[in-house]
Amino acid sequence: MAVPLSYSFRNLGKRRLTTSLTVLGMALVVFVFAAVLMMAAGIQKTLIETGSPDNIVVVRKGSTSEVMSTIERKAASIVEMLPQIARGGAGQPLMAKEVVVLIALKKKGLAQSSSHSNVVVRGIQSSSMPLRSQVKLVSGRMLRMGSSEVIVGNSIAKGFQGVGLQQTLTWGMRTWTVVGVFDAGNTGFSSEIWGDVDQVMQAFRRPVFSSLIFRLQHPDAFDAAQTAIEKDPRFTLEAKRETRYYLDQSETMAKFLRILGTSLTAIFSIGAIIGAMITMYSAVANRTAEIGTLRALGFRRRSILLAFLTESLLLGFIGGCLGLFFASFMQFISISTVNFQTFSELAFKFTLTPFIIAQSMIFSLMMGLIGGVLPALRASRLKIVDALRAS
């Protein structure tokens, strides 16, 4: 017969200070564990949502980001003729030839001169907007093609100096007016500045495009388009689905964070496990006579073992819930850092996924279990006579 669950539960309530300190320790470990995973998931989610599966990105073969890539005008025109490219209402191909450069902008808040960060400036064509359905103008107006006007993403408008509506930026010996702010939701575009591609190319004296983006006429046409582009001897370009392209960009950062997170929490969890162990050992020591009584009443060793294991699992469970509770507040926080891979600023949110919740809870229960095994074994091994004599 099993010892009732309420026995384990009430025991925890008996010694409030000890229980809450142990739970707190575990909650903090779970919090760190969840927070780091949420950061990695946030970066990945942001970059994955940046791409859409029907769009294809063409860059120079071997370049890992658009900034490194160069595409000659002639090559761009050849790609534009591909039959797999979808057509717009007026029969024009749904393709944008874009240029991507980085500029250094000053971050808000910090006074020191060193707080510059690299921001993506993307030269766009009129077909760029329909290709990115996530991008919506929130204030001001769209830039006029052929003028020195730019629109900025909302993360940039929030985080950097001098990029508000009607403010001006100076690069390439020209003054650029910010005429609009766009919201691209939780995507990388929110961390970009957009201007007319021909103007941007001229200002930066960059006579080549960085990337070509086009929509497929039919989702299955990807392989045909890819072969046509990559097998063409007139240029060395490669085509990727936009989703794949951005996923590749998130890999280094996400991997770095995951390694950091897991190795950190592995060390931390030792501390929390020891905390649980100390608590459970003293629970057993304090209750020796009680255990003897239970055994004398006819409860089996296995039941005693189970009762104490349940108690420490409960500790882990409460710790996990508390840690996740705090971690869930991190979702309101949006941070921005430089993506190692593209060397440019990227704003993202901590993202809590069901998988992270499951991972954190399993992790927390494991801490409770490991911390409780040895004390529970000791409890179950007590001899009835010895245990009853102790008090």
Added chain:
Amino acid sequence: MMLLKILFRNAFHHKLRSSLTILGIAVAILAFGLLRTVISSFYAGVDAASTTRLITRNAISIIFPLPISYADKIRQIEGVKMVSYGNWFGGVYIEQKNFFPNFCVEPQSYFALYPELVLDAGQKKAFLNDRKGCVVGRKLAKKYGWKIGDTITLKGLIYPGNWDFVLRSIYTGRDQTVDETQFFFHWKYLNEATKKLMPGLADKVGFYMIGVIRPDVAADTAVRIDKAFQNSLAETLTETEKAFNLGFIAMSGALVTAIQMVSLIVIFIIIAVVANTMAMTTRERTGDYAIMKTLGFGAKDIAILIFGEALVLTFTGSLLGIVLTFPATRIFSQHIATYFPTFLVSAQTIYMDIAASMIIAFLAAVIPTRQAIRIRIADGLRRIG
């Protein structure tokens, strides 16, 4: 004196519990030390920066080059002693994950400007005479098993194609803080090749490294250089090497902050563990304290006992942790050499370890002490175990 004796006896009365607590503290201090070392190695480049060197780059951003013709103009500016230049090559060895910094530089002036990179005289001459030659750091050469005379092929990400280099020299750092994972080759080699492949990118440099005559003229010289190129097609931004390096750290500022936060959290975790131990100990010893009070010991003595016990536990634990930090960093640095070229435990980290363990002991003992002092003698004596 007697109090001290009781204190030590108390601390090790429960052998299992004490050793578990000490182990927990040791692990936490180890984690704290490792995290502090990670943070300080982020800043390693800043501390190693020389005060007599300036870096000039394109004002728009680091990805835009400057014309090579600027070299002569900079050389004429007041306060400038020496000018060198280079490009970030951005090549990878075999595959992406084998990352290490690789630059092409003007070799003669570069190694004169960076005396902390120590080259063997004979090897240096061989390198200077071979346009396809390259120089790599000691750690890098060891990691990939390169020997003098080997041909190394890098895959260019910015400059497409496979680039062959012949290893002519291996440099060592003047001291431990010098990054020994870099790869240098001749700027001319890259330039000749780009002239043929991509004429638009030829005769450009990524950044100028400038040696000034004295540290105190560095700031003025930087202003003079930027002024000289104002309103040109490629305006410049000149900073001291330190500011330049700090700029890179500021970019990953969010990460540094996150690691700092986490290193604080580890302190809280361990406070919870130690406080737990102390709470249990004092609860069990309520009877003892009541007897001591009856005998005439004051609240102060009891406080000393509990605080002292917490101090003994945390200090033993943190001493163990500090000692373990050294072998741990050595193992750690072998795995993450790509991210942090220099990974050393600084004296500051040790001081912070000690400060942290004091704080832990103090905070962990506060609540149990209050409870022990407050309890009335009669209640204390009545309570059993």
